[in-house]
Amino acid sequence: MFTGIIEAVGGIKDIEAVGGDMRLSVATNALDMSDVKLGDSIAVNGVCLTAIAFDENHFVADVSNETIALTSLKDIAVGSEVNLEKALLPTTRLGGHLVSGHVDGLGEVVSIKHESRSICIVIRAPKELSHYIAMKGSICIDGISLTVNKIVNADFEINIVPHTQQQTIIKNYKVSTKVNLEVDLIARYLERLLMKQEEISDAGITLETLAKAGFVK
Numbered sequence: 448m449f450t451g452i453i454e455a456v457g458g459i460k461d462i463e464a465v466g467g468d469m470r471l472s473v474a475t476n477a478l479d480m481s482d483v484k485l486g487d488s489i490a491v492n493g494v495c496l497t498a499i500a501f502d503e504n505h506f507v508a509d510v511s512n513e514t515i516a517l518t519s520l521k522d523i524a525v526g527s528e529v530n531l532e533k534a535l536l537p538t539t540r541l542g543g544h545l546v547s548g549h550v551d552g553l554g555e556v557v558s559i560k561h562e563s564r565s566i567c568i569v570i571r572a573p574k575e576l577s578h579y580i581a582m583k584g585s586i587c588i589d590g591i592s593l594t595v596n597k598i599v600n601a602d603f604e605i606n607i608v609p610h611t612q613q614q615t616i617i618k619n620y621k622v623s624t625k626v627n628l629e630v631d632l633i634a635r636y637l638e639r640l641l642m643k644q645e646e647i648s649d650a651g652i653t654l655e656t657l658a659k660a661g662f663v664k
Contacts, residue, residue: 449490449532451543451585451592453615454478457491457531459523460505469510471496471523478531480506488534488548492616493590493627494518495534495548518550519589519625528616530590543592544585545632552576554588556624557602566607567596568620572628577601579630579638587629591615 455478463470473491480503488495489506496508515521523529535541552573560567570588572580580586580603584595591611597604612618620626 448535449495449546449548449590450535450539450541451532451546451587451590453530453532453591455531456614456616457529459525459527459529462523462525465509468512469515469520470507471510471520472505472507473529473531474505475503475531478533480504483533490530490532490534490546490548490590492519492529493546493548493587493629494520494550514550517552518627519553522625528619530615532590544587546587546590546592546629547632548590549629550627551579551630552628554626554628556620556622556626559620559622562606564609566612566617567604568607568617569602569604570626570628572601572603574601576628576630579634581631581634584634585631587627589616589626591617 455476457476457478458474459471460474461472471491480501483498483501483506485498485501487498489498489508490496491508494514496510498506498508500507510520552575554570554572556568557571558569577600580595580598582595582598586593586595586603588605593605595603596606607617
């Protein structure tokens with residue numbers, strides 16, 4: 448789990464094809480690696496990856512074909528800047544929101560507008576994800592915990608303050624940039640629970656329906 452608060456902007460040092468998928472070497476720059484252990488999770492642009500080798504300046508992670516197909520990592524190149532966050536600890540201050548590091552889909556930047564010192568960015572989400580996005584709700588974009596200001600159909604607007612511009616790769620966004628989206632965990636689980644409730648209500652509550660819902664064995 449992560450918080451969506453970016454700890455450092457790293458860079459892609461090397462991309463290697465291994466066994467039909469991809470291995471990334473990531474320069475960690477300002478990320479503190481002193482407490483990292485082999486097998487720890489590090490989010491790269493919001494994608495949870497496992498460190499299979501590391502030192503104080505970089506780490507190596509394998510990326511499966513499933514992850515390549517579903518995230519913007521398929522377009523990553525040597526030299527690309529990436530948002531980095533280590534997995535949270537029980538003592539971590541939850542400054543953003545709970546983020547799993549499992550990308551739900553790719554969004555696309557459709558407009559960028561400067562307002563005073565902030566930047567207003569409109570992103571188009573995949574249609575199938577739009578019902579999870581709510582005004583003033585949380586969304587994770589390339590690993591960054593952000594608040595939705597407005598939403599119209601599948602387009603939603605976010606406001607980027609100067610600190611976030613300086614500390615993340617969002618300063619590099621252009622119209623048509625593809626971004627990793629992870630919707631709020633609560634919205635996903637609430638939908639699933641409501642679907643289960645509808646199934647039980649439609650069929651009537653019996654031992655069989657309770658067993659199917661996981662309440663009895």
